[in-house]
């Protein structure tokens with residue numbers, strides 16, 4: 356079975372502990388720079404349709420940061436798209452869940468494990484990168500990542516509170 360169809364289907368495991376009556380997913384999208392704008396637009400449209408536009412700025416920023424990380428990890432050392440041995444491009448998915456007081460934003464990818472894992476860095480004053488996940492930590496109530504058991508897929512997520 357293609358992992359893409361499994362991951363973002365209704366059968367995708369919901370995060371434990373909460374009920375999420377609102378759900379929307381986008382993907383699979385090729386892990387290319389052009390995906391970032393789609394990710395942001397998706398967040399804005401879905402949150403507006405749920406009447407939760409107050410979450411839009413933070414959600415867009417976090418989702419596009421997560422997506423940018425996947426896109427970078429998917430690229431080769433020259434920054435160009437890197438295909439696997441079967442000519443396939445890594446892909447990503449976005450999923451938004453809400454109970455109306457919180458929004459959970461998830462970005463999934465099917466990168467091979469050797470492409471790395473989310474790992475916050477301690478950026479020095481003049482470093483031009485390494486702050487994305489730090490910013491996510493400041494904007495969100497909580498964030499983390501996990502692998503989908505049995506698959507080359509992982510989910511990076513952040514939880515937004517109404518007042519965040």
Ligand SMILES: Nc1ncnc2c1ncn2[C@@H]1O[C@H](COP(=O)(O)OP(=O)(O)OP(=O)(O)O)[C@@H](O)[C@H]1O
Nearest residue numbers: 424425428470471472473474484485486487488489
């Ligand atoms: N989805 C991911 N898959 C693999 N590695 C990841 C993923 N997300 C983050 N990483 C790793 O975690 C590191 C830290 O990410 P972070 O977003 O904080 O910094 P950055 O992307 O390197 O720089 P910046 O976000 O400031 O442009 C990345 O350099 C990368 O090695």
Ligand SMILES: [Mg+2]
Nearest residue numbers: 420424487488
């Ligand atoms: Mg980043």
